[in-house]
Amino acid sequence: MKRLRSFWNKSVFIKALKSQKGLIAGAALCMIGQTALVLLQPWPIRAMIDHIVTYTDHSGHYIDRYSLTEFVIASIRGLIGQSHIQFLFKNIGLLALIYIANALLLFLQNITLARVGQNITLDLRKKLFNHLICMPHSFFEKSQTGDLTSRITHDTADTQAMLESVLTVLVRSIPTIIGIIIITFTMDRIYASTFLMVIPVIYMANLQLSRRTKKALKEQRRVEGVLSSTVQEAFSYHKAVVCLSLEDDLVEDVTERGRLSAERGVQAGRYQGILSATMDLTMGITSLFILFVGVLRIIHGCLTVGQLMVFLSYLNNLFKPIREVSKFASRWAKSTAALERIEELFSLTPARMQVNEDSGAFMAPRFRGYIRFHNVTFGYDPSRPVLKDLNIAISAGEKVALVGDSGSGKSTILQLLMRLYDPNEGMITIDGQDIRKFSLNSLRSQMAVVLQDSYIFRMSIKENIAIAKPGATEEEVVAAAQAAGAHEFIMKLPNQYDTILGEGGSGLSGGQKRRLAIARAFLRNAPIVLLDEPTVGLDASTERQVMEALARLTGNRTTIMVTHQLHTVVDFDRIIVLSAGKVVESGKHQDLLAQKGLYYRLWQAGQSKDSHHSPEAMMAIGAQKVSPLSP
Numbered sequence: 001m002k003r004l005r006s007f008w009n010k011s012v013f014i015k016a017l018k019s020q021k022g023l024i025a026g027a028a029l030c031m032i033g034q035t036a037l038v039l040l041q042p043w044p045i046r047a048m049i050d051h052i053v054t055y056t057d058h059s060g061h062y063i064d065r066y067s068l069t070e071f072v073i074a075s076i077r078g079l080i081g082q083s084h085i086q087f088l089f090k091n092i093g094l095l096a097l098i099y100i101a102n103a104l105l106l107f108l109q110n111i112t113l114a115r116v117g118q119n120i121t122l123d124l125r126k127k128l129f130n131h132l133i134c135m136p137h138s139f140f141e142k143s144q145t146g147d148l149t150s151r152i153t154h155d156t157a158d159t160q161a162m163l164e165s166v167l168t169v170l171v172r173s174i175p176t177i178i179g180i181i182i183i184t185f186t187m188d189r190i191y192a193s194t195f196l197m198v199i200p201v202i203y204m205a206n207l208q209l210s211r212r213t214k215k216a217l218k219e220q221r222r223v224e225g226v227l228s229s230t231v232q233e234a235f236s237y238h239k240a241v242v243c244l245s246l247e248d249d250l251v252e253d254v255t256e257r258g259r260l261s262a263e264r265g266v267q268a269g270r271y272q273g274i275l276s277a278t279m280d281l282t283m284g285i286t287s288l289f290i291l292f293v294g295v296l297r298i299i300h301g302c303l304t305v306g307q308l309m310v311f312l313s314y315l316n317n318l319f320k321p322i323r324e325v326s327k328f329a330s331r332w333a334k335s336t337a338a339l340e341r342i343e344e345l346f347s348l349t350p351a352r353m354q355v356n357e358d359s360g361a362f363m364a365p366r367f368r369g370y371i372r373f374h375n376v377t378f379g380y381d382p383s384r385p386v387l388k389d390l391n392i393a394i395s396a397g398e399k400v401a402l403v404g405d406s407g408s409g410k411s412t413i414l415q416l417l418m419r420l421y422d423p424n425e426g427m428i429t430i431d432g433q434d435i436r437k438f439s440l441n442s443l444r445s446q447m448a449v450v451l452q453d454s455y456i457f458r459m460s461i462k463e464n465i466a467i468a469k470p471g472a473t474e475e476e477v478v479a480a481a482q483a484a485g486a487h488e489f490i491m492k493l494p495n496q497y498d499t500i501l502g503e504g505g506s507g508l509s510g511g512q513k514r515r516l517a518i519a520r521a522f523l524r525n526a527p528i529v530l531l532d533e534p535t536v537g538l539d540a541s542t543e544r545q546v547m548e549a550l551a552r553l554t555g556n557r558t559t560i561m562v563t564h565q566l567h568t569v570v571d572f573d574r575i576i577v578l579s580a581g582k583v584v585e586s587g588k589h590q591d592l593l594a595q596k597g598l599y600y601r602l603w604q605a606g607q608s609k610d611s612h613h614s615p616e617a618m619m620a621i622g623a624q625k626v627s628p629l630s631p
């Protein structure tokens with residue numbers, strides 16, 4: 001009960017439902033109306049039949065008396081004047097009204113349910129995406145993107161079925177079945193008992209066959225899921241497929257899975273065929289049974305012919321609600337499974353993932369760029385700190401390199417500065433103000449970031465650059481590309497700035513992608529520049545071009561660059577050397593080399609890869625010429 005109450009109060013789905021209560025009530029009213037009409041429907045028929053049986057001569061003598069014209073005239077007279085066939089018009093009119101009202105209610109119910117379903121799906125998708133996109137990167141590293149996508153697209157849509165089946169069963173099917181039972185019992189208790197016997201027969205036949213059909217369909221979907229992953233993988237890794245000559249194997253694999261899927265499809269089709277044939281047969285046999293017992297009841301004088309018609313009509317109307325009830329369990333299971341998968345994601349908000357904006361957060365003023373880490377301790381898992389009691393001060397306009405062993409916490413420092421995470425202890429300030437006081441947007445928009453992966457989206461070059469500054473003009477985009485040294489290669493592309501880039505920037509070289517990222521950073525015109533391995537993986541000449549562009553970008557902005565390529569930062573104002581989350585050395589390149597500590601060893605290790613930059617040689621020639629990032 002407690003769990004249910006907590007679900008009721010906290011569930012995102014229930015909240016979405018509550019926001020649609022007006023429309024849901026509307027759909028429920030339509031269903032209630034339909035239930036009443038289904039129960040009413042046989043009564044005019046009963047009235048007509050009993051009237052005919054009681055008052056009409058059905059010996060057959062009069063059949064030849066009327067010609068067609070006389071028949072039409074007599075009917076019209078009956079309609080306009082007092083006549084014994086008035087009852088016919090009255091009841092047929094009533095039936096017509098029932099059918100029209102039923103059609104109208106069905107139409108209203110369908111459009112209302114479609115609207116509610118779509119609103120709920122939209123609401124869930126929006127909230128879920130919003131929730132997930134704010135998760136830290138580590139979450140996506142651990143999750144399967146395909147699974148997350150499926151939860152946002154399919155599971156949110158499956159919850160629609162839940163609402164529809166609950167409403168249908170509670171408001172239409174069960175009340176219809178109960179209504180029919182009550183009415184038939186008030187008419188003829190004995191006959192109604194035989195009538196009651198057929199309900200479990202229809203229910204069980206339906207349940208058994210739907211289960212088997214569902215199982216076959218589920219198996220088919222599973223095989224198709226594997227098939228689509230294989231196809232997706234083959235297309236995504238097409239280059240590897242060609243290089244490893246995997247085409248024939250893949251064709252065989254896809255054909256085999258396709259064959260399995262087709263087999264399951266045929267099996268499901270067979271069950272569906274058996275299901276509908278069995279349902280038709282059950283319906284026929286139960287109708288015969290009801291007819292047989294009904295005629296006996298008439299012969300015994302316990303029932304009128306009209307009442308028998310009511311029973312037969314109700315029997316006909318019983319099949320649909322029973323079918324709906326028997327399908328309910330499986331629909332409910334499917335929808336609740338989808339809902340659980342959605343709620344599971346919403347519940348993923350451990351404290352360490354939360355970077356909340358203070359209620360009193362304000363727009364940060366334009367930064368000068370004085371950054372300080374005050375006794376910062378942080379761990380992705382707080383019990384295992386990555387940074388320990390870290391103190392760093394970076395003056396406005398200073399260029400600082402963060403170097404050190406792999407895993408020493410360099411990139412984490414940048415992430416804390418961008419507030420992707422908050423320190424477990426200590427504080428980070430910019431221009432003397434705790435960064436938690438600023439609104440996240442005003443903080444992050446004052447940082448230009450260039451990472452080793454340039455994150456090129458599937459859109460035009462122009463749009464790819466302009467995302468750094470919403471509303472940027474074409475002139476601004478071109479100026480940023482020029483400053484980043486990207487303009488020349490862009491102009492050589494077939495559609496220049498309008499060239500649509502492939503997924504992940506396919507079609508561009510690593511250096512070109514990096515320059516697009518720098519163009520974005522230029523456009524942002526931020527006082528703080530954060531660079532995380534911006535030249536990794538580039539050849540010497542491309543690296544030089546990228547470093548030249550970066551030198552223009554950093555200008556007199558506060559710059560923090562994380563790198564393992566020490567020769568790119570030799571002329572930085574300061575190099576901070578980290579080891580196991582602590583600052584172990586700090587100073588200029590030459591001084592650090594002279595200390596012969598960790599930096600010296602890292603430098604040496606780097607030089608063994610590139611003999612041109614031996615420490616001695618560097619000390620001799622001076623760093624100034626090596627790095628284009630010289631002020």
Ligand SMILES: Nc1ncnc2c1ncn2[C@@H]1O[C@H](COP(=O)(O)OP(=O)(O)OP(=O)(O)O)[C@@H](O)[C@H]1O
Nearest residue numbers: 137138380381386405406407408409410411412413
């Ligand atoms: N999202 C994360 N979740 C959990 N642990 C993480 C996460 N990101 C990094 N770490 C861990 O934190 C430590 C520091 O990582 P960080 O990326 O800051 O180091 P780094 O010095 O930049 O390393 P590298 O030079 O290899 O890029 C590493 O042990 C890493 O495994």
